[in-house]
Amino acid sequence: MMLRFFRPRRSAPIARERLKVLLEHEHAELGKPDLVVALREEILAVIHKHVSVEPENVRVTADRTEKMSTLTVDIEIPLATLKAAAA
Amino acid sequence: MGTVLVVTSGKGGVGKTTSTAALGAALAKGGQKVALVDFDVGLRNLDLILGAERRVVFDFINVIQGQAQLTQALIRDKRLESLFLLPASQTRDKDALTEEGVDEVISSLREVFDWVICDSPAGIERGAMLAMRHADMAVVVTNPEVSSVRDSDRIIGMLDSKTARAERGDPIKKHVLITRYDAARAQRGEMLSIEDVLDILSLPLLGIVPESQSVLQASNLGSPITLAEPDSSAAMAYADAARRLKGEKVPMTIPSTKKGLFGGLFRRAA
Numbered sequence: 001m002m003l004r005f006f007r008p009r010r011s012a013p014i015a016r017e018r019l020k021v022l023l024e025h026e027h028a029e030l031g032k033p034d035l036v037v038a039l040r041e042e043i044l045a046v047i048h049k050h051v052s053v054e055p056e057n058v059r060v061t062a063d064r065t066e067k068m069s070t071l072t073v074d075i076e077i078p079l080a081t082l083k084a085a086a087a
Numbered sequence: 088m089g090t091v092l093v094v095t096s097g098k099g100g101v102g103k104t105t106s107t108a109a110l111g112a113a114l115a116k117g118g119q120k121v122a123l124v125d126f127d128v129g130l131r132n133l134d135l136i137l138g139a140e141r142r143v144v145f146d147f148i149n150v151i152q153g154q155a156q157l158t159q160a161l162i163r164d165k166r167l168e169s170l171f172l173l174p175a176s177q178t179r180d181k182d183a184l185t186e187e188g189v190d191e192v193i194s195s196l197r198e199v200f201d202w203v204i205c206d207s208p209a210g211i212e213r214g215a216m217l218a219m220r221h222a223d224m225a226v227v228v229t230n231p232e233v234s235s236v237r238d239s240d241r242i243i244g245m246l247d248s249k250t251a252r253a254e255r256g257d258p259i260k261k262h263v264l265i266t267r268y269d270a271a272r273a274q275r276g277e278m279l280s281i282e283d284v285l286d287i288l289s290l291p292l293l294g295i296v297p298e299s300q301s302v303l304q305a306s307n308l309g310s311p312i313t314l315a316e317p318d319s320s321a322a323m324a325y326a327d328a329a330r331r332l333k334g335e336k337v338p339m340t341i342p343s344t345k346k347g348l349f350g351g352l353f354r355r356a357a
Contacts, residue, residue: 015307022140026177036144037154056156064141071144 017066025064036062036071043073051081089120089200091193092332093222095246097238099209101230102266105302105312107206108136109322110226112311113329115170119201122161124173124193126218127208128184131175137164138309139172148176151188157195166314171200184217193221202332211245219250224260224332226293230267231279236287239263243288262293264328269298270342281341294328296321297342 029035040060047053057076062069094107107123115121124147125133134140139162145155150173157173164170173192176183196203207218219225225246229239243261252259265284272278285292301319305312313322313329320342327337 011304011307014309018135018138018140018309022135029178037149040155056158058159060144060155060159062142062144 021064021066024066025069036060039071040073047075051077053077053081089197089203090223091197091203091205091221092224092226093205093207093219093246094226094228095207095215095219095242096209096228096235097211097215097242098230098235101228101235102296102302103209103228104132104136104206105306106226106228106264106266106296106325107133107204108311109313109325110329110332111202111204112164112167112170113313113326114202114332115164115167116313117329117333118169119333120169120199121202121204122171122173122196122200124196124203124205124218125175126184126205126214128175128179128181128214129177130208131177133206134162134172134174135309136306137172137311139164139174140309143174146174146176146179147192148179148183148188150192151183151185157192166310181214184214186217186220189217189220197221211241215242216245216249219246221251222246222259223252225262226332227261227263227288227290229263229265229284229288231265231273231281231284233279236279236284239288243290261290262331263288263290264293264296266296267298268295268342270344274344292339293331294324295339295342296324296328 044053044058053075059074061072061074094103094110096103111121111123123133123137125131128148134143142162145160147160149155150157150160161171161173164172193203205218205222208214227239227242229235246259246261247253250259263285265281268281269278273280281292281295297320299319299321301316301321302312305315308315312319313325316322324340327340330337
């Protein structure tokens with residue numbers, strides 16, 4: 001109980017920061033909600049031109065910070081596919 | 088084959104999302120594989136309560152519409168590796184949540200996870216109906232307050248008639264979880280007592296979660312209360328409730344006012 005009393009408990013600044021980042025991104029995305037879907041489809045189409053990739057071997061992750069969003073597209077290309085493409 | 092659990096209430100603001108996150112994290116901490124599914128299309132918040140809001144790429148509706156695979160849309164929790172979130176769509180039309188789509192997604196999740204916990208939107212509309220549709224068990228979140236109890240009663244009626252199990256004549260297991268309980272006010276007779284609530288709703292009690300400052304603290308931090316403040320009375324109530332969901336017999340802790348004068352003073356000072 002005493003420890004809890006002395007521990008800093010100011011979580012509101014963290015909450016404010018999280019909300020600011022989230023809402024800014026949500027406002028920016030309004031009207032074009034499928035940006036991520038569009039990007040993924042087009043990136044896949046380009047890759048498909050060269051090698052065939054199963055959709056389940058594509059992982060897309062995102063992170064959003066105050067200044068920017070990152071989108072990571074992780075594509076697993078089986079060795080056999082690479083060899084076939086090289087042949 | 089996992090268990091599908093719906094967390095529902097009818098009324099908004101009683102603690103459905105907080106309870107979904109807290110129970111899910113407690114189950115995952117105990118080694119269970121858990122998927123939390125947000126059904127609140129357009130007003131999603133489970134991502135925020137779990138601290139995953141920056142990592143949402145695909146959502147439930149992308150999966151239903153075939154724009155993403157289920158495995159791609161599931162977000163793994165950063166703290167517990169057996170806890171996953173399927174976020175609701177923030178921008179799509181509610182009607183995109185189709186009965187067939189929900190059916191397919193829940194069946195797939197059920198095969199892989201021990202627990203599929205569906206966080207229902209408030210109200211009794213489509214989203215709430217779909218959230219309870221495939222449930223094997225229900226947690227009805229209720230505040231000891233007249234309008235919440237009335238809405239819970241309404242939702243219990245729907246759980247008994249509108250779910251897939253009810254239609255098959257194999258009723259779902261229902262529990263009431265009392266949240267935001269204030270022992271001091273109940274003792275002074277200003278708040279409905281636990282007996283009153285249970286008497287009116289006639290459901291078994293899953294737990295009593297006391298009104299707690301830790302709940303706001305946890306949501307500020309984006310961490311389920313059972314992880315952020317595991318020693319708080321609210322988190323302990325959720326942890327016990329999670330064990331009861333698994334069928335364990337856990338003695339019920341009734342929040343008391345026995346904190347004493349000092350406890351009360353310190354709480355206020357902190």
